[in-house]
Each structure stands twice: as C-alpha cells, then as structure tokens.
Amino acid sequence: MSPLKRNEIVALDKRYLWHPYTAMDDYRRDVDPLVIQSASGSRLMDVDGRSYIDANSSWWVSTLGHNHPRIVVALEKQAQDMCHVALAGIAHEGAARLAQKMVEATPESLDYVFFSDNGSTAVEVAMKLALQYWAQNGRPERQRFVALEEAFHGETLGVTALCGVGTFSNLFKETTLESFRVKPPVEEGNLDACVAELEELFDQQADVIAALVLEPMVQGAGGMRIYPAEYLRAARELCDRHDIFLILDEVFTGYGRTGPMWAVEHTQSGKDVVQPDMLCSAKGFSGGTLPMSATLASSRIYDGFLGGRERAFYYGHSFCGNPLGCAVALETLCIFEEEKILQRAVAKIEKIARAFGRFTELPGVARTRSLGMIGALNLAGDSGYLARAGWEVYEEARKRGAYLRPMGDLVYITPALTIPDADLDELLGILEESVRAIA
C-alpha cells in the first residue's frame, strides 16, 4: 500500500472514525487534527516532518518516552516466539516472572496479581473481587463502594459507579451501582473535615460497604487535584477499624508519575507505608506500548476464593496475561531499576515545581500546582471539563511545537519521566508563551 497524503488521511478519518472524548460535529467541521506518523522519546512527528513535544505522554502511558529501544527489542523478541496464548490454566514464563516482579515492586500487603487489559478493567476487577469476597465470606450485604467527589477510575459501566466527574457519569446514574461519595481534601484546610466525613460515613454504613477506592495523592482526570498523604493514612486507619477494603487506583499515579514508584509511598513514615488491600496498575505498566494492566491483591483476598469451584473468580479477558504485554511490562520494570528512572527524574521534578510556582504570576492564571512529574494550572474564567480556554492554549502551543491535552480550563503537563532537559525547558517555555498569548 502506498502511503496516504495528509489530506487523504484526514478525509478518511473524518468519514469513518468516531474519536474518544470528542464532539464529532465540532471535530468534523472545525478541527484540523495533528496527523502523527511516528514517535520517539518525548516527541511526536507529524506527516509533514514537524516535531511536537508530547506534554502528556500520550494520555499518561509513555512514562519512559515513546519507543524506548529496550521495550521495542523486548516486543520484537517476544513476537518471534509467541504473540498470544490463553492464560486460563496455562502458565508462561513472561506472566509468571512479571507477577513475581510486580509483587516485589509493590507494597508488602500485596501477594497476588490478576492481569487484565486496561486501567478501567484493573479497577473493575478490584471491585468484583471485593464484592465476591464479601459475598462468599460471610458479609454478603457489603455491596457498596465509597469514592471521592471528582474521582475518575475509568470507563466501563462498573467503574462509572465510582466516577465523580458529572460529564462522564451523570447520564448513567440510573444504570450503575450506587456509591457513597465523600469530599476529597483538596481545598486548603479541609483535611480534618474530610476525614471526619469519611469517619461518620463508615460509622453509619460500614455494614454495607465493600471497599473505599482512591486515586492516591492526586485526582487526575478530575482536574489534577492534589491532596495530602495524611488522608491516605487516615483512610487506612478507618478501613482497618471497620474491616473495609482499601483499593488504591495507581493507574495514573504509578510508575513514578508523582515522584516515588507508587503514590502511596508518599505516606512513608519511618518504615511504615500505607498498605492497600488491592492496587490497580495500567498505563505506564506496559511502558506505553500495549493495553495491559494488573490488579494486585492481598493473601487474605486470594484465600477468600479458595475452597471449591463455586468460590473461584470466574472472570478473564481474552488478552489477560498476553505474552507481548508481559514482555514489555517486565522490561519496563527492569528499565526503571537499571536505568534509575526515578532518581534521574528528581531534577526534572524540581524544575517543574519551580516553573509552576512562577506560572502563578502569569496573566489569566487562577492557580497552579505540581507534584512529581505533574504540573497543572487553571485559567481564570469559565471552569470545568467543557470550558474552552484550555483549547486556546492548546492551539498556541501547537503552533510552537508542543502537544498539550487540556481538560477545559485546566492546562497541565505530564511528560515522560525521561524527557531530556532541553525538551523540558522548551516545553515550559512554550507553555508560558502560550498562556501569555491568550491573555
């Protein structure tokens, strides 16, 4: 097949494709999309040879940059041997070694790994494990979940029950499980009130609660809303008091996005770290290469499914434990260790913190914040996911050679942990100029 020209690709795209998170009438009428042909490191290259710094690591997946050479080699090597095999009742080296490495890389409370395909299913698995555990271990009335306002845990109808972002969940209220929702401690000085609210809810409703589900330290898709580690400690204590499971959704925050490997490590005090009952991982998990995810669970949960066929977890996706996915996920963990990715990101994290500290002064900026390799600012004026202002900054940044993906009035960067210093400087400069340009 001979390659298509830019306008031919766009014509086909607009005729046949339905894009995610996109008002298709606006898109077809007004949008001149980026047409990307290749990607390398922290850059995307379009069909006309223009290069763009990928400011959000392609939806937060390419934490090691695009096409990390070691990941490409691991993928090619695995493809020669075996691209796929069903995991039900079949063992293979990649899945076994990856499971071991994941258990070693995560908090001590986690002993077993269940693979699925994406972040949403990783959380869906955790929800089903919690429900089935209680159903067959003497507490069948425990069928409700607790989540935060503005929480985001993915797209399936199951996890939509946890979603606190109205744009994504309001229409489905009647068809999803009813969750309890509590305030996140994202406002200055509201930590105590938020802990008290959770405590009161548990005091009144613990009998029907299966689990508390949290994005540790930062609510990503809900608007890069950062909260203190104390809340996680308090949540663990309250879960212990009432024997409620704590599920941590590290789909966005894992793999160094907030600084340490897992955001829950911000709770470290001496040797103690908050220990979740389950942890969900995706996105950076497969080095930004393949749809692949993991739900880790404690021995207590795993043991609760033993004791006969009728107690087993009858759940699985065609691609769970896919050998290609396992090969790249395993290589990703090796790269984190051997290339000292977290240590090498420290100076970049400081640079992002300094820049976003300064951006508070930019015209039209309402507030800024940063945590690890996340820098975020809200523009003054219209707020919320459907606001337009962020898209004006997107257009300005695009002209200057950076790809941003704003959420309404929120403009943020989540670059690869491996972004070269020169690219990070350039990105921060482009962002500043772009914000100034729309003021």
Ligand SMILES: Cc1ncc(COP(=O)(O)O)c(C=O)c1O
């Ligand atoms: C915290 C969190 N959980 C789950 C998901 C869903 O992941 P996926 O898009 O891979 O289904 C996301 C996606 O952004 C997320 O940020």
